[in-house]
Amino acid sequence: MASEDIENKEYDALIVGSGAGGGMAAYVLATAGLKVLLLEAGRSYDPVKETPMFNLPKDAPLRGGSTPEKPFGFYDATVDGGWQVPGEPYTQGSQEKGRRFDWWRARMLGGRTNHWGRISLRMGEYDFKPYSRDGLGFDWPISYQDLAPYYDKTEMLIGVYGTNEGLENTPDSSDGVLLPPPNPRAYELLAKKACDKLGIPVIPSHLAILSERLDHENIPQKLFPDNKLAQDVTRESMKSRAACFWATPCGRGCSIKANFQSTTVLLPPALATGNLDIITDAMVREVTVDKKGKANGVVYIDKDTRQEKFASARAVVVAASAAETSRILLNSKSTLFPDGIANGSGVVGKYLMDTVGAGVGGQIPALENMPAHNEDGASAMHMYMPWWLYKEQLRGDLNFARGYHIEFGGGRSMPGAGAFGGMGDFTEGAYGKDLKKACRRYYGSFVWFDGRGEMIPNDDSYCEIDKNQVDQWGIPVLKFHWKWSDQELNQAAHMHKTFAEIIEGMGGNVTTTVQTDGAKAIINGGAIIHEVGTARMGSNPKDSVLNPYCQSWEVPNLFLTDGAPFVSNADKNPTLTIMALAWRTCDYIVEQFKKRNI
Amino acid sequence: MSKDKTNLSRRNALRLIATTAAAVPVIGCSEKAAPKVELKEDKAATKPAVKNLDAPKQTLARGTPTDPDLLNPVVPWEMQLDARELAVLAALCDVIIPADEISPSASSVGAHHYINEYVSAPYSNNKADLVTIRGGVVWLDGESRRRYQGPFVELNESQKNAICEDIKWTRNAKPEFQAGARFFAKVRVLVSTAFYTTEEGMADIGYVGNRPMASFPGAPPEVLKRLGLES
Ligand SMILES: Cc1cc2nc3c(=O)[nH]c(=O)nc-3n(C[C@H](O)[C@H](O)[C@H](O)COP(=O)(O)OP(=O)(O)OC[C@H]3O[C@@H](n4cnc5c(N)ncnc54)[C@H](O)[C@@H]3O)c2cc1C
Ligand code: SF4
Numbered sequence: 001m002a003s004e005d006i007e008n009k010e011y012d013a014l015i016v017g018s019g020a021g022g023g024m025a026a027y028v029l030a031t032a033g034l035k036v037l038l039l040e041a042g043r044s045y046d047p048v049k050e051t052p053m054f055n056l057p058k059d060a061p062l063r064g065g066s067t068p069e070k071p072f073g074f075y076d077a078t079v080d081g082g083w084q085v086p087g088e089p090y091t092q093g094s095q096e097k098g099r100r101f102d103w104w105r106a107r108m109l110g111g112r113t114n115h116w117g118r119i120s121l122r123m124g125e126y127d128f129k130p131y132s133r134d135g136l137g138f139d140w141p142i143s144y145q146d147l148a149p150y151y152d153k154t155e156m157l158i159g160v161y162g163t164n165e166g167l168e169n170t171p172d173s174s175d176g177v178l179l180p181p182p183n184p185r186a187y188e189l190l191a192k193k194a195c196d197k198l199g200i201p202v203i204p205s206h207l208a209i210l211s212e213r214l215d216h217e218n219i220p221q222k223l224f225p226d227n228k229l230a231q232d233v234t235r236e237s238m239k240s241r242a243a244c245f246w247a248t249p250c251g252r253g254c255s256i257k258a259n260f261q262s263t264t265v266l267l268p269p270a271l272a273t274g275n276l277d278i279i280t281d282a283m284v285r286e287v288t289v290d291k292k293g294k295a296n297g298v299v300y301i302d303k304d305t306r307q308e309k310f311a312s313a314r315a316v317v318v319a320a321s322a323a324e325t326s327r328i329l330l331n332s333k334s335t336l337f338p339d340g341i342a343n344g345s346g347v348v349g350k351y352l353m354d355t356v357g358a359g360v361g362g363q364i365p366a367l368e369n370m371p372a373h374n375e376d377g378a379s380a381m382h383m384y385m386p387w388w389l390y391k392e393q394l395r396g397d398l399n400f401a402r403g404y405h406i407e408f409g410g411g412r413s414m415p416g417a418g419a420f421g422g423m424g425d426f427t428e429g430a431y432g433k434d435l436k437k438a439c440r441r442y443y444g445s446f447v448w449f450d451g452r453g454e455m456i457p458n459d460d461s462y463c464e465i466d467k468n469q470v471d472q473w474g475i476p477v478l479k480f481h482w483k484w485s486d487q488e489l490n491q492a493a494h495m496h497k498t499f500a501e502i503i504e505g506m507g508g509n510v511t512t513t514v515q516t517d518g519a520k521a522i523i524n525g526g527a528i529i530h531e532v533g534t535a536r537m538g539s540n541p542k543d544s545v546l547n548p549y550c551q552s553w554e555v556p557n558l559f560l561t562d563g564a565p566f567v568s569n570a571d572k573n574p575t576l577t578i579m580a581l582a583w584r585t586c587d588y589i590v591e592q593f594k595k596r597n598i
Numbered sequence: 599m600s601k602d603k604t605n606l607s608r609r610n611a612l613r614l615i616a617t618t619a620a621a622v623p624v625i626g627c628s629e630k631a632a633p634k635v636e637l638k639e640d641k642a643a644t645k646p647a648v649k650n651l652d653a654p655k656q657t658l659a660r661g662t663p664t665d666p667d668l669l670n671p672v673v674p675w676e677m678q679l680d681a682r683e684l685a686v687l688a689a690l691c692d693v694i695i696p697a698d699e700i701s702p703s704a705s706s707v708g709a710h711h712y713i714n715e716y717v718s719a720p721y722s723n724n725k726a727d728l729v730t731i732r733g734g735v736v737w738l739d740g741e742s743r744r745r746y747q748g749p750f751v752e753l754n755e756s757q758k759n760a761i762c763e764d765i766k767w768t769r770n771a772k773p774e775f776q777a778g779a780r781f782f783a784k785v786r787v788l789v790s791t792a793f794y795t796t797e798e799g800m801a802d803i804g805y806v807g808n809r810p811m812a813s814f815p816g817a818p819p820e821v822l823k824r825l826g827l828e829s
Contacts, residue, residue, distance in 0.1 A: 183816025429767025
């Protein structure tokens with residue numbers, strides 16, 4: 001692009017945020033031929049050039065361990081982020097235990113997709129109609145069938161390994177969509193053996209990692225049968241991605257582009273169309289409206305000059321991550337929308353959800369003194385346990401209504417900060433040659449199990465604008481309110497009990513405290529970093545913000561494509577659904593443009 | 599187009615090019631942006647991807663604590679411990695992880711320097727640990743003199759072990775040795791991290807990963823056999 005002013009260009013669509021939802025919107029809209037401007041609050045970032053793939057822990061400060069500035073460790077790809085972002089505070093409605101919501105953000109091109117866990121699970125039929133099943137929470141206005149084709153397309157585009165197992169509410173992908181899963185590790189097979197006896201299924205995990213190169217000859221054609229531009233840029237992008245080489249931790253990012261990051265998979269082909277411009281270091285403050293009540297652009301803070309700027313487009317797509325998206329809507333006040341744009345229902349900010357998390361660790365004598373062998377693999381799970389007690393739950397045999405899946409780890413991974421830190425207590429104080437022998441013996445014999453469960457939306461969990469505080473960009477900040485219900489607390493206690501049973505079934509010993517009190521087992525709101533909701537879709541403008549196409553009921557050229565439209569938060573990690581939903585929404589936007597409705 | 603655009607617009611354009619530069623050349627689609635980029639990339643490629651205190655700044659990373667240069671890590675804080683304290687810690691490191699037939703001792707791979715780096719860090723936990731470690735070093739030397747009339751570094755192996763036996767585990771150390779035991783526990787944690795994150799420590803326990811492979815083999819047959827998992 002020549003260097004004339006972006007502000008003088010006319011854009012069809014303006015996207016706020018470049019993570020999972022914004023990146024997907026940029027890709028779908030730019031390949032469809034729309035002129036797109038994307039504003040990203042963080043800095044430009046290139047995993048290909050910036051990722052320390054093979055660096056050892058000892059090359060980094062504190063062996064790469066976590067600090068207040070880098071909560072997931074030095075090498076974690078997060079830029080200017082964490083549960084605190086410098087200069088961008090948020091507040092809590094209550095300091096009581098269990099009432100806080102900790103908000104994780106990343107300020108970088110590609111958002112949290114640069115360092116996410118890549119676990120990519122589809123929501124199932126029940127997950128879209130939870131109210132119909134048990135009378136709690138709310139139904140989505142769409143069904144699994146509406147999203148299934150987009151799950152297929154998203155999985156084909158980003159590359160997801162896994163298998164089809166035909167299990168209840170654990171949807172299969174269409175034939176030929178998934179890549180083959182990697183071989184399991186020893187501890188994963190041992191856990192499977194124990195789980196078989198307990199009736200818990202253990203199946204290949206679904207991760208957005210290329211176990212093989214993508215079929216660049218055929219997939220682009222399947223994704224975009226009638227769109228040569230989309231095919232071309234997608235083919236080039238797919239060609240540039242290598243298969244995983246089963247080494248190096250994914251949380252640093254992947255310079256060979258084997259795992260999914262918005263910055264390697266979505267933004268490059270979108271830019272290659274020539275239809276996308278990106279401005280980084282642009283912190284959006286509010287969406288503006290014209291006299292007729294249509295969105296006409298956004299006001300953003302140029303971080304370099306610290307001054308407000310305006311950018312305009314015919315349609316506005318907000319994907320700043322769920323709570324931040326609601327913050328932007330709530331801060332977009334005008335005479336037409338005194339309570340924030342698109343908020344006639346008063347639902348913006350409401351029904352904030354995270355995933356329920358609880359974990360238990362153990363040590364497995366059978367895994368001691370193993371011959372040295374490589375267990376790196378995809379640097380994350382090769383297998384996992386989907387929720388299995390649907391029948392019991394429906395019968396009312398459990399004291400909580402929704403399911404959880406189990407993520408687990410262990411094995412002979414690379415020792416990092418904290419390596420063998422627990423060995424002193426574990427051996428009742430070994431030192432000297434005894435300590436060295438113990439480390440050899442026990443290395444690879446520790447396992448941990450983490451539950452990831454569904455939270456039912458409630459009236460006490462929401463965010464609003466704090467009237468008394470602004471951030472360093474002069475933008476009013478969010479205040480969070482949070483409360484778990486007994487549903488989540490009972491579920492967390494059930495997790496602990498189950499994990500202890502699995503560990504014992506493996507012939508092992510639990511090394512952490514097993515809580516019977518769910519309030520002690522459950523991890524803080526926000527800690528699992530799967531926040532969704534706050535601007536839900538629905539079938540009625542009175543109690544929802546968006547229609548089933550993530551289009552604002554009140555402002556027809558305003559769309560949301562991140563986790564904000566979620567009506568419920570199934571135990572399935574949300575990002576695959578965010579992307580599938582974003583793709584569907586953007587197809588709809590393109591259609592609306594063609595029909596000249598926008 | 600007229601050349602006298604505002605500064606702002608030029609900067610926007612530059613930013614855009616930087617962004618495009620970051621993303622496009624790798625898929626080989628942008629004739630316009632590519633030449634500008636290659637220059638930058640050439641420079642970046644010559645930078646060593648290892649720890650190097652004098653390394654030039656990355657083009658993209660800002661080098662702040664929340665956005666450090668990941669390819670060229672630096673420890674930005676001053677070290678707090680002096681040579682005498684480090685000598686005591688080195689000796690204690692080697693009592694905790696001595697050389698044996700499989701691997702060298704902790705101090706020979708610099709474990710005491712890692713402890714210095716750790717307790718010198720500007721965060722509240724680390725500052726608290728600095729107090730524990732410094733106080734512990736004073737106590738250890740004092741105890742050595744009380745028992746054996748010499749500083750810890752000059753004690754023989756059995757004398758060092760005799761003291762360490764009394765402080766090896768907080769849960770059964772006598773009341774008068776509780777503070778010493780807490781110090782010992784902290785040092786053991788730090789030495790373990792220091793030692794097992796080096797190539798020597800990783801080799802010792804049989805960590806054989808971080809090597810690119812065409813396919814992932816999964817658990818080897820002898821491991822499956824020992825676990826009773828062969829199919
Ligand atoms: C460590 C970690 C592990 C995770 N693991 C998984 C997993 O295994 N599976 C899974 O499904 N999910 C996982 N997640 C969650 C996943 O990252 C998020 O669900 C997903 O990235 C959300 O996409 P998004 O587009 O809504 O937000 P993001 O990816 O966060 O992107 C939002 C972008 O918007 C920008 N932005 C914010 N505010 C503004 C503003 N005012 N103006 C302009 N730009 C703005 C941000 O800088 C950011 O780049 C994980 C998250 C973390 C942190
Ligand atoms: S494990 Fe594979 S996908 Fe992950 S960073 Fe390494 S090469 Fe990339």
